Amino acid sequence: xxxxxxxxxxxxxxxxxxxxxxxxxxxxxxxxxxxxxxxxxxxxxxxxxxxxxxxxxxxxxxxxxxxxxxxxxxxxxxxxxxxxxxxxxxxxxxxxxxxxxxxxxxxxxxxxxxxxxxxxxxxxxxxxxxxxxxxxxxxxxxxxxxxxxxxxxxxxxxxxxxxxxxxxxxxxxxxxxxxxxxxxxxxxxxxxxxxxxxxxxxxxxxxxxxxxxxxxxxxxxxxxxxxxxxxxxxxxxxxxxxxxxxxxxxxxxxxxxxxxxxxxxxxxxxxx
Amino acid sequence: xxxxxxxxxxxxxxxxxxxxxxxxxxxxxxxxxxxxxxxxxxxxxxxxxxxxxxxxxxxxxxxxxxxxxxxxxxxxxxxxxxxxxxxxxxxxxxxxxxxxxxxxxxxxxxxxxxxxxxxxxxxxxxxxxxxxxxxxxxxxxxxxxxxxxxxxxxxxxxxxxxxxxxxxxxxxxxxxxxxxxxxxxxxxxxxxxxxxxxxxxxxxxxxxxxxxxxxxxxxxxxxxxxxxxxxxxxxxxxxxxxxxxxxxxxxxxxxxxxxxxxxxxxxxxxxxxxxxxxxxxxxxxxxxxxxxxxxxxxxxxxxxxxxxxxxxxxxxxxxxxxxxxxxxxxxxxxxxxxxxxxxxxxxxxxxxxxxxxxxxxxxxxxxxxxxxxxxxxxxxxxxxxxxxxxxxxxxxxxxxxxxxxxxxxxxxxxxxxxxxx
Numbered sequence: 062x063x064x065x066x067x068x069x070x071x072x073x074x075x076x077x078x079x080x081x082x083x084x085x086x087x088x089x090x091x092x093x094x095x096x097x098x099x100x101x102x103x104x105x106x107x108x109x110x111x112x113x114x115x116x117x118x119x120x121x122x123x124x125x126x127x128x129x130x131x132x133x134x135x136x137x138x139x140x141x142x143x144x145x146x147x148x149x150x151x152x153x154x155x156x157x158x159x160x161x162x163x164x165x166x167x168x169x170x171x172x173x174x175x176x177x178x179x180x181x182x183x184x185x186x187x188x189x190x191x192x193x194x195x196x197x198x199x200x201x202x203x204x205x206x207x208x209x210x211x212x213x214x215x216x217x218x219x220x221x222x223x224x225x226x227x228x229x230x231x232x233x234x235x236x237x238x239x240x241x242x243x244x245x246x247x248x249x250x251x252x253x254x255x256x257x258x259x260x261x262x263x264x265x266x267x268x269x270x271x272x273x274x275x276x277x278x279x280x281x282x283x284x285x286x287x288x289x290x291x292x293x294x295x296x297x298x299x300x301x302x303x304x305x306x307x308x309x310x311x312x313x314x315x316x317x318x319x320x321x322x323x324x325x326x327x328x329x330x331x332x333x
Numbered sequence: 334x335x336x337x338x339x340x341x342x343x344x345x346x347x348x349x350x351x352x353x354x355x356x357x358x359x360x361x362x363x364x365x366x367x368x369x370x371x372x373x374x375x376x377x378x379x380x381x382x383x384x385x386x387x388x389x390x391x392x393x394x395x396x397x398x399x400x401x402x403x404x405x406x407x408x409x410x411x412x413x414x415x416x417x418x419x420x421x422x423x424x425x426x427x428x429x430x431x432x433x434x435x436x437x438x439x440x441x442x443x444x445x446x447x448x449x450x451x452x453x454x455x456x457x458x459x460x461x462x463x464x465x466x467x468x469x470x471x472x473x474x475x476x477x478x479x480x481x482x483x484x485x486x487x488x489x490x491x492x493x494x495x496x497x498x499x500x501x502x503x504x505x506x507x508x509x510x511x512x513x514x515x516x517x518x519x520x521x522x523x524x525x526x527x528x529x530x531x532x533x534x535x536x537x538x539x540x541x542x543x544x545x546x547x548x549x550x551x552x553x554x555x556x557x558x559x560x561x562x563x564x565x566x567x568x569x570x571x572x573x574x575x576x577x578x579x580x581x582x583x584x585x586x587x588x589x590x591x592x593x594x595x596x597x598x599x600x601x602x603x604x605x606x607x608x609x610x611x612x613x614x615x616x617x618x619x620x621x622x623x624x625x626x627x628x629x630x631x632x633x634x635x636x637x638x639x640x641x642x643x644x645x646x647x648x649x650x651x652x653x654x655x656x657x658x659x660x661x662x663x664x665x666x667x668x669x670x671x672x673x674x675x676x677x678x679x680x681x682x683x684x685x686x687x688x689x690x691x692x693x694x695x696x697x698x699x700x701x702x703x704x705x706x707x708x709x710x711x712x713x714x715x716x717x718x719x720x721x722x723x724x725x726x727x728x729x730x731x732x733x734x735x736x737x738x739x740x741x742x743x744x745x746x747x748x749x750x751x752x753x754x
Binding site for chain 2: 129131134136159160162163164166167168169171173174175176185186189190233236237239240
């Protein structure tokens with residue numbers, strides 16, 4: 062591999078993006094001939110929670126998946142523009158998507174633990190990525206960080222599928238942080254959970270934001286308002302039904318004093 | 334229970350709707366009867382099949398011995414309990430000197446086991462012969478008449494209730510005399526050929542399925558390949574036999590006869606060996622395994638693949654650690670079906686050239702062979718009645734062998750599914 066992705070811990074303060082964990086520049090994502098995300102530029106600040114909101118089909122999930130090249134798993138998907146991560150374009154032909162995903166992890170809408178033991182769920186990612194340290198310590202620490210340790214410490218050999226939905230989702234978060242990522246992408250992480258489990262996930266996200274950069278897609282505007290520091294509002298371009306970024310800024314400002322009329326209509330529940 | 338036993342009318346507004354609920358329930362009941370009838374037809378057919386086989390495999394047989402075994406007892410010890418020396422003495426007394434020498438030449442009596450000598454005494458001295466046999470049905474319902482008939486027609490014969498499936502039948506090799514013929518050679522031949530078929534078809538089939546499902550792009554060429562594999566599964570088995578004859582028996586003869594590897598007896602070596610038969614059966618079940626494995630792989634939820642990719646796994650790690658283990662129960666189900674199919678195939682092996690009469694155990698992949706279906710086919714075409722009974726017995730052995738192989742595959746499959754949750 063010609064270029065390697067530098068971990069920010071070793072390569073600090075690259076002048077251009079010292080405060081930005083990741084930057085999208087003029088990103089376009091196509092599915093076949095359909096343009097799903099059009100010309101989106103977005104600078105995501107480091108160690109903050111950035112929420113992507115917007116009506117259904119506005120491309121926010123596609124945008125999220127563009128950040129770790131997960132769209133490539135769809136055979137017809139095609140991406141133009143660039144995403145800079147530590148001053149390296151992750152869409153550069155020399156960059157391996159597998160390496161990108163180790164640094165930019167993902168938590169999905171529906172909890173999807175592996176049908177393996179709780180321990181194995183967390184350890185597997187680290188092991189295949191060549192983790193050399195003490196595996197027990199890593200797994201226990203990841204489970205603690207995911208606020209799951211107290212509930213599972215006595216049943217680490219049980220199947221991950223035996224946990225409740227909320228616990229499964231926290232297990233997925235533990236699995237994501239066990240490979241020591243830099244950024245965690247969350248695709249509606251609480252939409253399949255009950256209100257109490259949702260609350261726990263939200264608390265966990267704020268706890269994790271002290272160490273990680275989090276980008277979260279959510280349909281729940283209260284959730285975006287509650288947990289995020291920055292919010293990006295996406296909508297559809299009336300002419301070609303492509304997803305576009307309407308407005309992006311600190312959450313407080315976007316929810317109290319939006320610049321665009323359409324943003325205000327959306328957050329006050331007039332459409333969407 | 335009838336839902337309309339006592340009707341209470343609910344006075345609902347039905348404007349614009351024709352009241353048709355009773356009719357809809359009637360239609361439902363008619364279809365229920367049809368489905369039940371189909372099930373009953375299936376059960377009847379299966380029961381008839383089983384009864385038919387069992388009818389031939391058990392029943393009375395009148396056995397006439399040249400020398401009554403009771404007269405051979407020494408000092409009240411019955412023949413089957415005599416020591417080897419006594420048995421040898423009896424053998425020497427009753428057979429010609431020439432035959433005794435020939436047996437000695439085949440294998441010195443010193444080296445023969447007691448069991449072996451006992452068998453020789455039975456075959457050469459006692460020579461039990463089944464003069465008449467009856468079906469199980471007759472044996473049960475006309476027992477008295479049979480006993481009378483046997484006593485009057487075959488006064489010298491002993492009437493015994495016989496199970497044609499017995500340990501001697503399973504342990505003995507093929508023989509020209511139905512009384513001493515067994516299925517040992519055929520069982521071993523079946524296990525060898527099916528074993529080779531699975532060893533050949535399973536890795537290739539699963540490998541092909543992985544490529545087609547996980548790697549191959551969805552383009553015209555791959556769609557054509559897909560359609561063709563589906564069609565191959567429907568090709569008549571005899572055509573696979575012809576293919577096997579052309580490729581394995583003829584074209585690859587030096588390899589399949591073992592001469593190239595220096596294993597075979599060069600005077601008798603030809604390509605009609607276990608390995609040719611196994612590979613042909615392997616080709617036959619390959620499409621089945623690919624199709625089933627593809628279905629099983631496709632059924633693995635994509636959320637699992639995403640989870641794996643999401644933490645930086647490569648495609649291969651995703652396939653090996655998540656897709657394959659989760660698809661394995663389904664793949665093994667397909668393999669169980671394939672084993673059953675290979676086990677029961679007769680036509681391609683006839684074309685390949687299975688031996689119809691062979692009494693040596695196969696000693697490796699380059700041996701001549703016969704299989705259970707071939708043996709059954711050959712016995713049913715014999716004119717003597719007794720062969721029908723041993724064919725029925727061989728069918729029972731085949732069915733039992735099939736069931737035990739399937740059972741072990743099911744155990745394996747359940748172990749896989751349990752490990753996953």
